[in-house]
Amino acid sequence: xxxxxxxxxxxxxxxxxxxxxxxxxxxxxxxxxxxxxxxxxxxxxxxxxxxxxxxxxxxxxxxxxxxxxxxxxxxxxxxxxxxxxxxxxxxxxxxxxxxxxxxxxxxxxxxxxxxxxxxxxxxxxxxxxxxxxxxxxxxxxxxxxxxxxxxxxxxxxxxxxxxxxxxxxxxxxxx
Ligand SMILES: [Fe+2]
Ligand SMILES: [Fe+2]
Numbered sequence: 001x002x003x004x005x006x007x008x009x010x011x012x013x014x015x016x017x018x019x020x021x022x023x024x025x026x027x028x029x030x031x032x033x034x035x036x037x038x039x040x041x042x043x044x045x046x047x048x049x050x051x052x053x054x055x056x057x058x059x060x061x062x063x064x065x066x067x068x069x070x071x072x073x074x075x076x077x078x079x080x081x082x083x084x085x086x087x088x089x090x091x092x093x094x095x096x097x098x099x100x101x102x103x104x105x106x107x108x109x110x111x112x113x114x115x116x117x118x119x120x121x122x123x124x125x126x127x128x129x130x131x132x133x134x135x136x137x138x139x140x141x142x143x144x145x146x147x148x149x150x151x152x153x154x155x156x157x158x159x160x161x162x163x164x165x166x167x168x169x170x171x172x173x174x175x
Contacts, residue, residue, distance in 0.1 A: 004111050005064035007102055012055045013069035014098060018091055019048035021074040025084040032081065034146060036153035040135075044088070046175050051121070053170035058117050060171060081146050085139045089132040096125040120168055 001009075026041035059066035078084050099121045106114035142148040167174065 001065055002109065004102075004106050004109050004114050005059060005062070005066075007105055008055055008059060008114070009065070009067060009069070011098060011102060012052045012066075013071055014095060015048050015052035015055065016069065017071040017074070018095060019045045019052065020071055021091060022048060022088070024074040024076045025078075025088060028076070028078055028084055029081075034081070034150060036150040036157070037081075037146075040153055040157065041084075041088075050167075050170050050174045051124070053172060053174070054168040057169050057171040058114075062113070080143070081149075082136075082139050082143050085132065085136045089129070089136050092125065092128045092132050096122075096129055099125055117168060120166060124167075 022041045022045035026038045026045060029035075029037035029041060056066055056068070075087060078087075099118060103115055103118050103122065106112075106118060138152050139146075139149050142152075164174075
Protein backbone atom coordinates (compact mmCIF):
# COMPACT_ATOMS: atom_id res chain seq x y z
CA UNK A 1 0.00 0.00 0.00
CA UNK A 2 1.40 3.45 -0.80
CA UNK A 3 1.87 5.97 1.96
CA UNK A 4 -1.27 8.06 1.51
CA UNK A 5 -3.87 5.25 1.73
CA UNK A 6 -1.95 3.80 4.65
CA UNK A 7 -2.05 7.14 6.50
CA UNK A 8 -5.74 7.58 5.65
CA UNK A 9 -6.45 4.14 7.15
CA UNK A 10 -4.74 5.36 10.34
CA UNK A 11 -6.89 8.50 10.32
CA UNK A 12 -10.02 6.31 10.25
CA UNK A 13 -8.97 4.98 13.65
CA UNK A 14 -8.52 8.53 14.99
CA UNK A 15 -11.98 9.55 13.74
CA UNK A 16 -13.63 6.51 15.35
CA UNK A 17 -11.65 7.18 18.55
CA UNK A 18 -12.91 10.79 18.47
CA UNK A 19 -16.45 9.46 18.08
CA UNK A 20 -16.00 7.10 21.03
CA UNK A 21 -14.54 9.95 23.14
CA UNK A 22 -17.58 12.10 22.37
CA UNK A 23 -19.95 9.28 23.35
CA UNK A 24 -18.06 9.05 26.67
CA UNK A 25 -18.38 12.81 27.19
CA UNK A 26 -22.09 12.74 26.28
CA UNK A 27 -22.72 9.92 28.76
CA UNK A 28 -20.88 11.86 31.49
CA UNK A 29 -23.12 14.91 30.93
CA UNK A 30 -26.21 12.71 30.71
CA UNK A 31 -25.27 11.27 34.11
CA UNK A 32 -25.04 14.83 35.47
CA UNK A 33 -28.55 15.57 34.11
CA UNK A 34 -27.26 18.13 31.62
CA UNK A 35 -29.32 17.10 28.58
CA UNK A 36 -28.24 19.88 26.21
CA UNK A 37 -24.54 19.23 26.76
CA UNK A 38 -25.23 15.51 26.41
CA UNK A 39 -27.17 16.01 23.16
CA UNK A 40 -24.42 18.25 21.80
CA UNK A 41 -21.78 15.56 22.29
CA UNK A 42 -24.02 12.70 21.11
CA UNK A 43 -24.35 14.69 17.86
CA UNK A 44 -20.59 15.30 17.67
CA UNK A 45 -20.03 11.56 18.12
CA UNK A 46 -22.22 10.82 15.07
CA UNK A 47 -20.34 13.46 13.05
CA UNK A 48 -16.98 11.86 13.85
CA UNK A 49 -18.36 8.45 12.92
CA UNK A 50 -19.47 9.96 9.61
CA UNK A 51 -15.98 11.38 9.02
CA UNK A 52 -14.55 7.89 9.44
CA UNK A 53 -17.10 6.47 7.00
CA UNK A 54 -16.31 9.19 4.43
CA UNK A 55 -12.69 8.06 4.53
CA UNK A 56 -13.82 4.42 4.19
CA UNK A 57 -15.87 5.38 1.10
CA UNK A 58 -12.91 7.24 -0.39
CA UNK A 59 -10.66 4.18 -0.03
CA UNK A 60 -13.38 1.92 -1.48
CA UNK A 61 -13.76 4.30 -4.44
CA UNK A 62 -10.02 4.49 -5.06
CA UNK A 63 -9.63 0.69 -4.85
CA UNK A 64 -7.23 0.95 -1.95
CA UNK A 65 -7.21 -1.53 0.93
CA UNK A 66 -9.39 -0.45 3.84
CA UNK A 67 -9.53 -2.11 7.27
CA UNK A 68 -11.93 -1.12 10.04
CA UNK A 69 -9.66 -0.53 13.05
CA UNK A 70 -9.93 -1.04 16.78
CA UNK A 71 -9.69 2.21 18.73
CA UNK A 72 -7.96 3.47 21.85
CA UNK A 73 -10.20 3.58 24.93
CA UNK A 74 -11.63 7.04 25.67
CA UNK A 75 -11.31 9.04 28.87
CA UNK A 76 -14.49 8.37 30.84
CA UNK A 77 -14.11 10.13 34.17
CA UNK A 78 -13.98 13.87 34.60
CA UNK A 79 -13.38 16.07 37.63
CA UNK A 80 -15.78 18.85 36.68
CA UNK A 81 -18.06 20.06 33.86
CA UNK A 82 -15.30 22.06 32.15
CA UNK A 83 -12.69 19.33 31.62
CA UNK A 84 -14.63 17.33 28.96
CA UNK A 85 -14.89 20.42 26.75
CA UNK A 86 -11.20 21.22 27.26
CA UNK A 87 -10.40 17.64 26.26
CA UNK A 88 -12.67 17.93 23.22
CA UNK A 89 -10.94 21.12 22.07
CA UNK A 90 -7.54 19.48 22.49
CA UNK A 91 -8.80 16.54 20.41
CA UNK A 92 -10.08 18.82 17.62
CA UNK A 93 -6.76 20.67 17.51
CA UNK A 94 -4.91 17.36 17.28
CA UNK A 95 -7.15 16.16 14.44
CA UNK A 96 -6.59 19.45 12.60
CA UNK A 97 -2.84 18.80 12.72
CA UNK A 98 -3.38 15.21 11.55
CA UNK A 99 -5.50 16.31 8.58
CA UNK A 100 -2.92 18.98 7.68
CA UNK A 101 -0.22 16.28 7.72
CA UNK A 102 -2.37 14.12 5.43
CA UNK A 103 -2.72 17.03 3.00
CA UNK A 104 1.05 17.50 2.99
CA UNK A 105 1.56 13.78 2.38
CA UNK A 106 -0.94 13.73 -0.51
CA UNK A 107 0.86 16.70 -2.02
CA UNK A 108 4.28 15.05 -1.62
CA UNK A 109 2.94 11.94 -3.33
CA UNK A 110 1.43 13.99 -6.15
CA UNK A 111 -1.98 12.59 -5.17
CA UNK A 112 -4.14 15.53 -6.21
CA UNK A 113 -7.39 13.59 -5.94
CA UNK A 114 -6.53 12.65 -2.37
CA UNK A 115 -5.55 16.22 -1.60
CA UNK A 116 -8.86 17.54 -2.96
CA UNK A 117 -10.79 14.99 -0.88
CA UNK A 118 -9.19 16.43 2.26
CA UNK A 119 -10.12 20.04 1.57
CA UNK A 120 -13.60 19.55 3.06
CA UNK A 121 -11.99 18.12 6.22
CA UNK A 122 -9.77 21.22 6.57
CA UNK A 123 -12.87 23.45 6.47
CA UNK A 124 -14.65 21.14 8.89
CA UNK A 125 -11.73 21.30 11.35
CA UNK A 126 -11.67 25.09 11.22
CA UNK A 127 -15.38 25.08 12.10
CA UNK A 128 -15.05 22.46 14.85
CA UNK A 129 -12.07 24.11 16.56
CA UNK A 130 -13.89 27.42 16.44
CA UNK A 131 -17.18 26.11 17.87
CA UNK A 132 -15.43 24.03 20.55
CA UNK A 133 -13.37 27.09 21.60
CA UNK A 134 -16.59 29.05 21.92
CA UNK A 135 -18.19 26.31 24.01
CA UNK A 136 -15.11 26.14 26.26
CA UNK A 137 -15.32 29.89 26.83
CA UNK A 138 -19.02 29.62 27.73
CA UNK A 139 -18.58 26.60 30.04
CA UNK A 140 -15.58 28.19 31.77
CA UNK A 141 -17.46 31.45 32.36
CA UNK A 142 -20.60 29.68 33.60
CA UNK A 143 -18.93 26.85 35.55
CA UNK A 144 -20.73 27.87 38.75
CA UNK A 145 -24.11 27.93 37.03
CA UNK A 146 -24.11 25.23 34.35
CA UNK A 147 -27.79 25.81 33.60
CA UNK A 148 -26.65 28.93 31.70
CA UNK A 149 -24.65 26.63 29.41
CA UNK A 150 -27.75 24.51 28.92
CA UNK A 151 -29.72 27.62 27.95
CA UNK A 152 -26.95 28.76 25.60
CA UNK A 153 -26.93 25.41 23.81
CA UNK A 154 -30.73 25.31 23.60
CA UNK A 155 -30.59 28.73 21.92
CA UNK A 156 -27.60 28.18 19.63
CA UNK A 157 -28.14 24.63 18.38
CA UNK A 158 -30.62 23.59 15.76
CA UNK A 159 -29.21 25.60 12.84
CA UNK A 160 -28.46 23.38 9.85
CA UNK A 161 -24.72 23.04 9.43
CA UNK A 162 -23.79 24.68 6.11
CA UNK A 163 -20.78 22.40 5.54
CA UNK A 164 -22.92 19.27 5.38
CA UNK A 165 -24.08 20.15 1.87
CA UNK A 166 -20.62 19.72 0.32
CA UNK A 167 -19.57 16.76 2.47
CA UNK A 168 -17.97 13.74 0.78
CA UNK A 169 -20.18 10.62 0.58
CA UNK A 170 -19.99 8.26 3.57
CA UNK A 171 -19.92 4.46 3.22
CA UNK A 172 -23.43 3.17 3.87
CA UNK A 173 -24.73 6.75 3.97
CA UNK A 174 -24.11 9.46 6.58
CA UNK A 175 -26.16 9.19 9.77
FE1 LIG B 1 -13.53 14.39 12.52
FE1 LIG C 1 -14.19 16.77 14.96
